[in-house]
Amino acid sequence: MESVPAISPMGTLQDVLEALSDPVRLEMVRRLAGAGEAIACADLYEGVSKSTASHHFKVLREAGLTERLHIGGQTYQRLRLDDLEGSFPGVVSSIVAAPREAGR
Amino acid sequence: MESVPAISPMGTLQDVLEALSDPVRLEMVRRLAGAGEAIACADLYEGVSKSTASHHFKVLREAGLTERLHIGGQTYQRLRLDDLEGSFPGVVSSIVAAPREAGR
DNA sequence: CGCCCAGTTCGACGGACATCGAACTTATTT
DNA sequence: AAATAAGTTCGATGTCCGTCGAACTGGGCG
Numbered sequence: 404m405e406s407v408p409a410i411s412p413m414g415t416l417q418d419v420l421e422a423l424s425d426p427v428r429l430e431m432v433r434r435l436a437g438a439g440e441a442i443a444c445a446d447l448y449e450g451v452s453k454s455t456a457s458h459h460f461k462v463l464r465e466a467g468l469t470e471r472l473h474i475g476g477q478t479y480q481r482l483r484l485d486d487l488e489g490s491f492p493g494v495v496s497s498i499v500a501a502p503r504e505a506g507r
Numbered sequence: 508m509e510s511v512p513a514i515s516p517m518g519t520l521q522d523v524l525e526a527l528s529d530p531v532r533l534e535m536v537r538r539l540a541g542a543g544e545a546i547a548c549a550d551l552y553e554g555v556s557k558s559t560a561s562h563h564f565k566v567l568r569e570a571g572l573t574e575r576l577h578i579g580g581q582t583y584q585r586l587r588l589d590d591l592e593g594s595f596p597g598v599v600s601s602i603v604a605a606p607r608e609a610g611r
Numbered sequence: 612c613g614c615c616c617a618g619t620t621c622g623a624c625g626g627a628c629a630t631c632g633a634a635c636t637t638a639t640t641t
Numbered sequence: 642a643a644a645t646a647a648g649t650t651c652g653a654t655g656t657c658c659g660t661c662g663a664a665c666t667g668g669g670c671g
Binding site: 407444445453454456457458460461476477478 | 646647648649650651
């Protein structure tokens with residue numbers, strides 16, 4: 404078990420920005436931040452297949468943005484906000500707080 | 508003259524993140540932020556051709572990150588930090604302030 | 612005027628990546 | 642154990658995008 408690591412070392416700022424540059428992943432992170440706690444995989448995406456979602460989870464995890472948790476047979480993703488703030492203060496928190504459209 | 512617009516409407520947060528997800532462009536923005544004022548094109552990049560740099564300038568401009576200035580026959584790029592902070596508070600300022608590697 | 616320099620535009624090329632379905636794995640349930 | 646469900650992995654496919662050189666443009670200058 405645990406063939407897949409639940410957590411990865413924090414990536415570079417570049418890794419984080421590349422991860423967030425995809426609309427699907429940005430939305431995932433937004434939901435995770437909005438919830439403030441771990442969310443079940445299925446509640447994190449719409450409009451893409453399961454395999455695509457799994458791919459995005461992997462990218463987020465390897466960038467250091469999220470970690471995986473197994474609770475009651477289900478898989479949850481948790482935003483590593485504390486670690487992110489420690490490594491890149493304000494970056495993720497301001498991004499998830501920002502409006503989707505430019506507040507003009 | 509001015510066949511190319513000097514400034515574009517502020518893009519979405521997605522546009523900004525996509526623009527910053529490229530290492531060359533992130534470095535450009537870093538230099539602009541570090542200088543605190545407009546910088547001549549030639550001082551903004553290394554390792555890529557002139558045409559590639561021009562392409563990146565365009566992407567940054569269209570995302571709303573920069574504007575063009577013409578001073579004494581030379582072209583300068585200026586980071587639109589004020590507008591960016593107004594639209595997406597803290598996003599760009601925290602990114603340029605962040606270390607390249609995760610400060611772990 | 613003719614030259615050069617700075618920057619943009621235009622194709623073209625190649626690699627990277629988002630996407631999917633299918634097959635596999637693991638755990639839970641009956 | 643068999644079956645179902647949840648996620649991951651694997652290939653394949655198509656598209657997007659970063660890159661370049663060459664050609665064009667616009668200015669300054671001798």
